[in-house]
Amino acid sequence: MRVLAELAALEGHEVLALDLFGDRDTRRAALDWTRIGDPSALRIDAALLLAALEALRAQGVEGWIAGSGFDGRTDLLAAGAQRLPLIGNDAETxxxxxxxxxxxxxxxxxxxxxxxxxxxxxxxxxxxxxxxxxxxxxxxxxxxxxxxxxxxxxxxxxxxxxxxxxxxxxxxxxxxxxxxxxxxxxxxxxxxxxxxxxxxxxxxxxxxxxxxxxxxxxxxxxxxxxxxxxxxxxxxxxxxxxxxxxxxxxxxxxxxxxxxxxxxxxxxxxxxxxxRGEGLPTPRRAADTVRGSEIVFARAPLRLVERQLAWLALQPDVHDLPDLPWAWSPGEPICSVDAQGASATAVRDKLARRSDALLTSLETLA
Structure with missing residues (x-):
């Protein structure tokens, strides 16, 4: 959700975000945010989602874009589209x-x-x-x-x-x-x-x-x-x-x-x-700069309180920033890091180094 919210905001759209986490950067990009499930369960709550979409329809919102949380939940996708127009592939497709x-x-x-x-x-x-x-x-x-x-x-x-x-x-x-x-x-x-x-x-x-x-x-x-x-x-x-x-x-x-x-x-x-059937964009020349993003997974049990979260939010090229104190088990995603470079190999190396350095700092802070 964070990526869609930020891209839409950069294009000048008024964004209302619905997701499980309410990361700091998602909230920063959106005019408002609504939680639609328990983040520890990693599953969208149908009742919360449908109520949120009903509320958005009452506000005159144009429509909604579904993210990855609907993979395998086409029944919920269909129900959501009945509450507010879905901008994307319908549930049957x-x-x-x-x-x-x-x-x-x-x-x-x-x-x-x-x-x-x-x-x-x-x-x-x-x-x-x-x-x-x-x-x-x-x-x-x-x-x-x-x-x-x-x-x-x-x-x-x-x-x-x-x-x-x-x-x-x-x-x-x-x-x-x-x-x-x-x-x-x-x-x-x-x-x-x-x-x-x-x-x-x-x-x-x-x-x-x-x-x-x-x-x-x-x-x-x-x-x-x-x-x-x-x-x-x-x-x-x-x-x-x-x-x-x-x-x-x-x-x-x-x-x-x-x-x-x-x-x-x-x-x-x-x-x-x-x-909407209004045409496809003209392809642009491939960019010279290669971009990359990598999820940072906890490698040991980790708990961060507000002081550490505030430090994390100040780090460059770090995204999907947790908004509330939280505890992670090994293998759970904490945030993500970005990098740019002249080649995929250079970007992969930068991402690996940044992820490792960030984890080391977080583990030291904790």
Missing amino acids: VARVRDPGAFFAALDAAGIAHPPVRRDWPDEREGWLVKDAAGSGGTHIVAAPRHSLRALSATTYLQRERPGVPMSATFVADGRDAVVLGCNEQIVQERHGWRFLYSGVIGPVPVAVAVLDQATHGVCSLVETFGLRGLGSLDFLLDGERIEVLELNARPPASVALYPQVGEGGPIEAHRQAC
Whole structure:
């Protein structure tokens, strides 16, 4: 939510934020903020959300943009859209994209490469991953040998583990066509029992013409098949100059923060216009500067009180700032750090150093 709130505010929109945390920078970007769930539960409360949207409608608010908290909760997305117009893909569209059968059938029909998938248990589980299409952030991915023997749910499937660099293509679509804003390297790490934990993103990064062509073909084919609108991202593995598609996020992704300029304006206005059928932005020349953001996870039990939180808020290039004293267990996200550089490697190194230095300082302060 913080990224969307800040981008919208920079574009001159009046922002009213709804989320679980109420981070300091989210509140700073918004005219008002409403909590819509218990942050310790990491789940949006349906009653709180719907009441908040009802209140916004009474205030004459134009509409709302759904973030990552609605992955796998299309019923809540639909209910929210009945209270206040949803600026983005409707619940039916998101459900189709999240349906493993429909999604991978669409890839096959368009000749788009992807790792082998199946909906039943193989005789030999080694080399297979179990994924939940309703999940996000990498916590929904489990190695098949470690998974229980129970039957797979409607949203779970097995996917062959493949080599490659985790990447994504950020795009904006109008229901028929799309513009790819750029390609990004994803920071995926093994932490606290999760092998594929999403930890950040770096971009735009230069890729070979063949790679960009494959990513663009994948995006445009899926946009046409599912009628996708607005900002989104296509996740894929890059092995040499060959990509294999993993999944698609039919909502504004975290990587949108890497693209503060889209066409003649910003990404939020491009999202609004595309959702309304008012056209797509003209692609801009790739920026010379590479940007990146990485989540800072606690590596030991940590509790910060107001004095430490005030210190944290003064640090440069630190975002998603906690607003209230809080305690973190190892592996839980505390905040995020940003960096810029001439290459993805330089940015990755800067992010790692800043994250480590920040953790060391916080642990010393605590």
